[in-house]
Amino acid sequence: MRDSVVCRVLAAVALAFAAPAAARVADVQTAAPSPAQLPDDQAAMKAHVMFLASDALRGREAGTPEYRIAAEYVASRFFAAGLKPAGDKGGYLQSVPLLRYQPADHGDLVLTAKGGAPMPLVFGRDFVPGAVPGKPQFALDAPVVFVGQGIVAPKYKRNDYAGVDVRGKIVAFLGETPTSFQSEERAHFASPATRTTIAAEHGAVGAILIEPGSVSEAGWDRARMTWAYPDGTGHVAGVPLIATVSGAGASKLFAQARAPWEKIAPRADDPTAIFKAEQLPSVLTVALKTSSEPLESANVAGLLPGTDPTLSREVVVLSAHLDHLGVGPPVNGDSIYNGAEDNAVGIAALIEAAKRFRTSDMPTRRSILFLAVTAEEEGLIGSDYFARHPTMPAAKIVADVNFDMPILSYAFQDMTVFGANRSSLGPIVAQAVAALGVTMSPDPDPAEGFFVRSDHYRFVQQGIPSVFLWPGQAGPGKAAFENFLKHRYHQPSDDLSQPIDWAQGLRFVAANCAITRAIADAPDRPRWNKGDFFGLLYDGPGAK
Template identity: 60%
Template sequence: MRRLILALCLTSLPVSAIAQNAAAPSAEAALSAEAAAIKSHVMFLASDAMRGREAGSPEYDIAAQYVAAQFFAAGLKPGGEKGTYAQQVPLVAYKPDGQGTLSITGPAGQTALAFGTDYIPSANPRATETNVSAPVVFVGYGIVAPQYGRDDYRGVDVKGKIVAFVSGSPSKMTGEERAWLGSPTTKARFAAERGAVGTITLVTPRSDKQRPFARLVEANGHTRMTWANADGTGHVEEGGIPTLATLSLSGAQKLFAGARTPWAKVAREADKADASFKAEALPTALAVTTKTQFDKAQSSNVVSVLPGSDPALAREVVVLSAHLDHVGVSGKADDKIHNGALDNAIGIASLIEEAKRFQKEGATKRTILFLAVTAEEKGLIGSDYFANHPTVPADSIIANVNLDMPILTYKFEDMVAFGGDRSTLGPIIRRAVEGAGVALSPDPIPDEGIFVRSDHFRFVQKGVPSVFLWPGQKGPGKAAVEHFLSTNYHKPSDDLSQPIQWEEGVRFVDVNYRIARDIADAPSRPVWNKGDYFGTLFKGPMGQ
């Protein structure tokens, strides 16, 4: 009923609430029909009335209904649950409940650490209260990467222990692999596989410069989100081992009291871009108690299908995805609504227009699934839920092409395909990009690890060759991208007041359409390049 009332209320809103910042009709008279269609979707989805489309909000639900209606109008079949376009995603919102307690027992006796000065507790999405007491083992970065000759657990036994690791990852890795291996979630997985009972992250002088501990303290009370298991607990990717706390420089100093390697030496080494540490059992034990506050939420992915035409290949599915959610309403300024025009209303608009083009130009041999996901901004939650609960047979998904935050404020001269060179999608992408009259460029910001930071990566984790494209940084691109990321990214100013070039959206849709159609009509399914790190790690189909 609440959703119905909100939907009815929208019809009585003044036009300014739906189309704020839109140019006067005369200013847009030159737009092609395709560009006008893209803009019309963004005008609705990024309007103030949608209040930032936060996952779990009524406004997100209205946006999802809009996308479902557009899929219906494009002639797509429902691909969700019970003959609908919706896949319900049960969510768990959680955050630390209080300060918790953390004490160290070492050669000098027991020491209680101070919240906000020595440590901040981590919330545990699987339990309202977490109690862990165990000896501590320091494992450097906490990374296991045989291809780089690195095993930070070499020489130590962590079974039944708490592992402590410094944040970050070595510089002598590709940006994509650094981002994956440096994630606390990945590090917790390595620890769990070796029998550890919890993890502690240590702030270093290097990491403290990049993100001061004081900022971590301020953010500690923020709500996190994951999807709910059948028993109502939050899904934990690392298999259940709790991340217990983050220790500041002062907290780490106390943890290393009496250690063979003094903390000062560890901190100096951690200042190096490619630090090397020796794992060691510390002469200290930790007793940690934390509490977690929970709240249930519900959202939905929007799923539609264009069935394939080939009797043999139609069971194989190419997924085209984009995230529908944004970050909602927050801040202290007069304008608190994070409209999310480029992130990612324009990605959803591109997905809708791509669907219309497929319907217009005829079915492909393979089936295409169009997926608008929720809670990307919460940690790729909606796509993770779909990847673990697909509405089609899991083994039928052969590729994913993801549309996320194309920055279309300039006439792009090249494109970047994140992850495109890791599989046989590479030649398909090059044909599509060059066929549209632009160049294909390498990743201009490899240290950002973009490949692991959007929804397509949830398909990669299931072994599926995947890619997502951005307009590149040739010509005016570099300045435009830097301006957006520094000025408008995740801010209320990501709205229709930006100089969005809607005809560039038509070009962006065209390239993605070419890629998807080529994949869907190709004689063979894509495979990972032989020996590719992620293809090997996640056991995807491998080329010879």
């Protein structure tokens, strides 16, 4: 730890515990029942959440001193559980270089048609600018090619780039995605990062997202985050997203095109529409300014070695995100977004799972890596960094089981396991949870695309079979889940004032330990189902 970080951490601790005694007592008193009323294992799980979701840690925002305190706490718990350090330089922490960035001004976008006068696009009416992390000045001068929704999906016989050459050019695409696609696959394509990645694969140098109506100036200059390369530039998925352009701006982009905007606009919001790609008549000159701030953060990694002479070289990852939203807009006078269920409970489950495996008289054949990641709330950044820069040989990581926001306010009767139907993990998970008297249920909200929205997905993108588990929505589960989303999700009320049934926390831990053990002891490593969309897309084992 660098001296500056040490000073900030010590200062944060001093400030937290210099708070008025009455305030500290009130914070602790929200955490009824008392330890005497809880069995030791439930009390241990609750104790982790009491610390991690306390006001003193101010919401554990990635890159803050309070997040660093949380990371050091998890490292200490990994040490107490007997895990071997699996971070950088012989320690538990893997340094994750973060970069916070945002547009520094409105930017300049100017269209020039052949033989015509330059035509500036108007900020707020025609466009709002993007930002390029780590590049204070970004300039581009290139033709624009309209590529419909910007999708290439051979499975669905879809290629929006057919008939055009976008090498060295800027692509413009609409944001809709086909409703005919399978829900998780549609969610994959709905991400602008997927479209900009496809653009890069076709040789484009920049991208524009077209919003058929107006563009909102609200939040145009909001701060974003990514991880940084050693040269200080930020990681970007694919090509830079230069701007979001409105219908008014699109009219200018499409001026004199074979298919003018007036013909495209009526179908622009139709997810079933297919458009013919076309190079537009004008050249776009782009000048963007971006302000960037480097930040320090860390993943926390501890390894429990396996016992099999051969299989112990392979690793099953158990992951959970440690960060939350920090301090934000006050709600009912409370501005600290504590993140108790999201995801202090997940981290507590990770720690308690480590303790169970370490003290078991049946060690696993494969090794298990317990991984607490940073900056999930900023876009799955810490898990992306680890998946691309693992602290062990990447080829030896055989699966990821992810804990994220398990709702523990009810006695769950089933478990929802995202990704179970895509690989050989599905039967393993079903058998493991059945042994505990729990059934496995399909995704109750497929339109939400949860499969691509948590840290396991960064392992999927490296071709690694992965699953993400939640207590299910059978019986009282649906009402409890909807109540949490409405009243507590990403709000200051996600704290210890809410009802949490710690006995359900232990059931959740037990289910995940059973799943992990089954994976770790299986004779063969997990494989994608033959022909699976994600397995093929990311060249995973067994998919071809």
